[in-house]
Amino acid sequence: MATKKNQHIYFFGNGKAQGNAKMKTLLGGKGANLAEMTSIKIPVPPGFTITTNTCAEYYELGKKLPKTLLKEIDANITKLEKSFGKKFGDKSDPLLVSIRSGAAASMPGMMDTVLNLGLTDASVEAFAKKTGNAKFAYDSYRRFIQMFGDVVMDVPHSEFEKALRDAKKKAKAVSDMDLSSKQLSDLIKTYKAIYKKHTKKNFPNDPKEQLLSSIKAVFSSWDNERANLYKRMNDLRGLNGTAVNVQAMVFGNMGETSGTGVCFTRNPSNGENKFYGEYLMNAQGEDVVAGIRTPNPISSLAKKDKKSYNELTAIRTKLEKHYKDMQDIEFTIQEGKLYILQTRNGKRTTQAAVKIAVDKVKEKLITEKQAVLEIDPNSLDQLLHPTFDPASEKAATILLKGLPASPGAASGRIAFTNAQAAKYKDGGDQVILVRNETSPEDLAGMDASRGILTAMGGMTSHAAVVARGMGKCCVCGASTGTDLRIDEKAGKLSVTANNGKKYTFKTGDYISLSVGKEGVVLDGKLKTQDPELKGSFNELMKMADKFRKMKVRTNADTPKDTKIAIKFGAEGIGLCRTEHMFFEGDRIIAVREMILAADEKGRRKALKKLLPIQRKDFYEMYLALNGMPCTIRLIDPPLHEFLPHDAKGQAVMAKAMKKKPSEIKELVDDLHESNPMLGHRGCRLAITYPEILEMQVRAIIEAAVDAKKKKKVKVLPEIMIPLVGHVKEFTILKAIALKTIGEVLKEKKVAKNYIDYKIGTMIEVPRAAITADEIAKEAEFFSFGTNDLTQMGCGFSRDDAGKFLTEYTNAGIYEYDPFQVIDEAGVGELVKIAVQKGRKVRKNIKLGICGEHGGEPKSVNFCHKVGLDYVSCSPFRVPIAKLAAAQASIR
């Protein structure tokens, strides 16, 4: 089919389409795929797509439809009527259409939908006659009025619901289906009265008027609060707007030979290559998705309607081959005839995504490179989080089992409302959101929670889909087969547990969710354990390693963390914050004695107590690293941070140091700084108190010699001097370090080159970046401390910027929070300058990054571009960084 310039509408139907799958930006995901499916002869009801550009135009015109659009709509309605063989507003066989939104990125349930459009007082009669089912026709009309009123005209939903309840009560009907044609006809009158009361207008009897209003409503929904929250949460940027899909209606609720369903070409929860989905006979699509009725597994359709089932499985294969990815398919069977209403790349858990990507390589659907690029590195986070300790889980009372909607494990306090969830989260508690069902209004509450439990809804319900996207653990449909009762208003949950006892929980009580193959709900708070990584995950990481150029190290401060990180694949330590070692156990007393000492003699006395402790830690870390490099940062924070600020802590120190508490308080107060981030810290401490540096260097080298001598392991200590701003700071401290090293090696009676050590610095002060050439003359490595570099480079205190940084990212001043994603144009430029200046002077200088950015994929990509040798991040983010590094390298 031909297309024109400035064309607002793209038609699809009868095996031909103006659009195709590549036109997602213009037609939205749904529209592009409807066109594509039409072209490859998938049975799709005909229709047309109004472009996303039209949505942008609509906003530019101040929320008005462009004039030329109206003519195009007329032309396409005519085409549609011809294609589907029905006429809009026809009094014998009226064309009914659905109006659905569809942006370039999938935003399930976020924008508005109108069904059954085209029904009017006149056409409903024809529709009743044609379908031979008056009740169905009136019910459809009733639903349309309600939906149109609610979605398009903002008539309160609750008033329609109340009228429906009253009608059922009057008719003593249990379900909607029990209402007679007459009763439905009366209800329609009541609905129209409600409509008129609120809109001051009659319900429109012109399908064209219905259509135009609905299109506007969909365009407007692009900018509603829900949609905007979703866009922010999912980092969707630069989209034009939503497309509008107008498509001939087909009905899954025309009796027992009709039905509707949602299916995935593979298991979206664990990735298994097995057809997966749910359907309901005699239902509309919304019934499955909304989770009001619990649907049947797709496999059982083979018995109910073998022809449709076979056709569906053939389509499953065809679509997967065509799209080379797992598809999420919506279908409707109208009186035995199968229609596909939508296909899209299916959302999946990370576990599934990894397995599917690896499987597709094996099935030769995609290459290894494509598989590596297919996984969002951030999503791996889900796989890397702890599960419950099996012993505690075994010991806990199982309250019930529901659907394993999103995998993981979470303990937390019960919240029944978004507000409660947010409140607990802000108080530092973990939260489990408990609801009968969730809707897009619940996004904020889900975001605040660690896990979600719902009574209603299936594996494709709102709660399930969203939780998987968020990487949160979720159990759905938990009331099926149990006596679970959730009273959201009263703040109560009750259930008879597997052990036969009745349990009641109220707001704030602890429960736990454990979701693997089953969705288990447990009583109380449980201990967690670290995840094990195997199977597809390891295969993916091996593929990534083939392409990766940067090394990935970890930030670890203890022998324990070191071991975890190595399990996750860390290739050394990029940042060991020695002061973190100071907080364990009683060590802090000696640290405080050192800080509060009156003179160098007193400090040296306290440092003597710390030496064996630090040496032991380093020794164990070297053993764990077994030959991998270990960058050790000398003491960095302002001394004030180590001191007790409460009377109790000060009393303890007074006793330990045989001083008055008031004296301790005075010493503590003396060390207070107005801007500690820019104060007496980092290498400035060592300039003032070289004895601290001497102790730390001594511990590093003594441990290195011991490890090499006793355990024959290779040790590669890299001594890192923090917060250097001027090369002279570095040269002074390097000289002291070298002197100490010389002394230790002499004492230990080993050769001068016995230990292969390096001395380098962090680049975290802007001045250091600017004068990196001077510093590189002296330093053997640079590690970019991008946290501080961001603080000083942008002038944002991490502790205070929260107050305005959200405002800044919302206003688009910074695209991302610069503490989360490196600010390439500013802080990144400083890094670039330092890299160039550093390499110019010392060609083989080792360059890495050890700020939080080292585990953030966009920043890792930047590090690759700028030519760093390695990134370093927290143990749990090592695989993420590895994957991101591989992707950067492929790109």
Added chain:
Amino acid sequence: MATKKNQHIYFFGNGKAQGNAKMKTLLGGKGANLAEMTSIKIPVPPGFTITTNTCAEYYELGKKLPKTLLKEIDANITKLEKSFGKKFGDKSDPLLVSIRSGAAASMPGMMDTVLNLGLTDASVEAFAKKTGNAKFAYDSYRRFIQMFGDVVMDVPHSEFEKALRDAKKKAKAVSDMDLSSKQLSDLIKTYKAIYKKHTKKNFPNDPKEQLLSSIKAVFSSWDNERANLYKRMNDLRGLNGTAVNVQAMVFGNMGETSGTGVCFTRNPSNGENKFYGEYLMNAQGEDVVAGIRTPNPISSLAKKDKKSYNELTAIRTKLEKHYKDMQDIEFTIQEGKLYILQTRNGKRTTQAAVKIAVDKVKEKLITEKQAVLEIDPNSLDQLLHPTFDPASEKAATILLKGLPASPGAASGRIAFTNAQAAKYKDGGDQVILVRNETSPEDLAGMDASRGILTAMGGMTSHAAVVARGMGKCCVCGASTGTDLRIDEKAGKLSVTANNGKKYTFKTGDYISLSVGKEGVVLDGKLKTQDPELKGSFNELMKMADKFRKMKVRTNADTPKDTKIAIKFGAEGIGLCRTEHMFFEGDRIIAVREMILAADEKGRRKALKKLLPIQRKDFYEMYLALNGMPCTIRLIDPPLHEFLPHDAKGQAVMAKAMKKKPSEIKELVDDLHESNPMLGHRGCRLAITYPEILEMQVRAIIEAAVDAKKKKKVKVLPEIMIPLVGHVKEFTILKAIALKTIGEVLKEKKVAKNYIDYKIGTMIEVPRAAITADEIAKEAEFFSFGTNDLTQMGCGFSRDDAGKFLTEYTNAGIYEYDPFQVIDEAGVGELVKIAVQKGRKVRKNIKLGICGEHGGEPKSVNFCHKVGLDYVSCSPFRVPIAKLAAAQASIR
């Protein structure tokens, strides 16, 4: 005379010298000038200079003299003996020498001197015989033993003094001169015993041994505490060491035809071209300088010894023409024969320096360029400080008049010791140091004081010379002709005032010094007034203006400051800190209401009260500026700084806002930040509260329109948005500013181009410097806020860095405190980057600096080099900046 490579010693004598005046680095100032004077036939006693390199070698060898030096000493002693016709250690006519230090820069009194060297038990007899004055000979020997013991061997000075006192007591002698030869001879024995007690050695009877020990002592004194303090205080860096001058002794104390004096070729206090100086007959040079006896004015020498006086005035003319600068000359007359012992460029007050420079141009001794370069811009500070208000001064009781040793005016609390002076200064009080006389030990106390008063000593006494150098006001010799008594131990000063009444002051009481042509000491604390600049000063500034390329603006926040700055020659306002206007009078209440308001409405209400106040200030500043540009910075500091932190202030606000004090306290606490320097401030405030910016821009433009309309003055407001880090901050705020400006111009019914305004930004966040090209697309000017740029660029909090920055400059990490002198390699590099990037995008972008550095000469020089259009500094520093800018331009 020929010189050799690696030569340690340079000889001068009999009209020939190996060195010359250009060799100051090698020979020190004194040595180079002795050589030069010898060459131009000035009567200089012969001698030789051991080079400063030898001093460096001495330290490199671990405080040992180089071996080859010893041979050179022998050779030069032989030469000297020949030249002067006396022999070292000779038993009939022994050669005596003086040993004096002399570095490349003048450091008066800082290092050690030994006189009369060569006297031994044997030679003293010969000396007595030869001079025919046994008393004189023994007294010389006594003095030599004392000086050698004290300076070379560290024998306590006090023990010799005690022995002398005891001897006088025993002999019932009033002065040293009253002791007989026998008594002196006995005293010599006692001195030798003291010497032996402390050194465990006999006093050396070998002149060679005396010489070598003395040379070592002079070299060692280069590194003593006094000398190091002087070097730091006078910013003397990169010196090799001191030279040692060994010179044949001549004696001013050989009776009434002998004498000694110090003179200046012009008046060092006011610059008048009149011979100036003091002398004492029958005295050694140290007697004049130390201020023990009050000397006679040089003019009276014409009567005492006309021949020497005429010879001296001829030498005065010769030396000035030769050196093209005012000379400070030391001379000795030995039995009617005049010798010149030293000449150097004379220290002078700034007032004198300016007059001398301008006069020398008139006398065609130097060019205008040379005159401009001759004045240290920092020294102008002295001329720019307030004097006493004449009415108050007239009303005050004159306690006494002394010598006008260093001009200026100062009130302060009396301190008799260094410790007291430091204590008052640290407490925020101004101090007058009151002493009988000062010595190099008193440097710290003088540094802490605003003025110095001494009972003893003349215009060339230690107190006078040092005070002039420091630019402090000083009255000397105040006991001459008065009954002034200073009891330093008891902390008391008493004097009968001009009114005949007796006054007594104790530590902490207030006195005032007013030094112009007279040195007046007044009772109590006096009001000051701004200095008036005229005469030579104006002539010098005019010369400077001929060469200067950069404009000099001022930092002024009030109409009053603006007027002062214009009087000092400011060419516009470079920084008006609008928030400073907020603290005056009751305004702060409205400011606090604005900050504490619950919402935008409340803020707007409070802002309405501030609008007319700000408008009025701007209006008056525009009038004062009369067409010169005015850069106005929008609100900058964290809001917390405006709030009351005490219960009383909070109670006031509670009443004003009809809230509970506890509520106010909570609001205040909420605004607290961990690192306010990196917090919610600068343009970040305007992003959050655009209504503040709107009010300020409105005030700026309304005042501009009013001033232009009503007073027909040209107005050039430059609206400056502070703390921009990202161009988007700027564009957002610029848009709001433009909208407000548009509204104001419309309301005022004037054309859109009625006011010639600019909108620009400060470059003070490192990120802004790095992305200056982006920002320059939008900003019409940059003003470098180098205070903040230093804070963030170097990572130094101004409020906290005091704790370690002194240590940093002492250790030479930063050459200067980077908050005082711009750190060229780091912060300066950021400025350079921003200048280049800014000009690349906007060729005619206006570039200036408004940090404290704008008034500091080294930094002004940097600003010139980097190509800024103007600097801006505090009103009192405008002339300094102008002179510095001219010098930069000439260089």
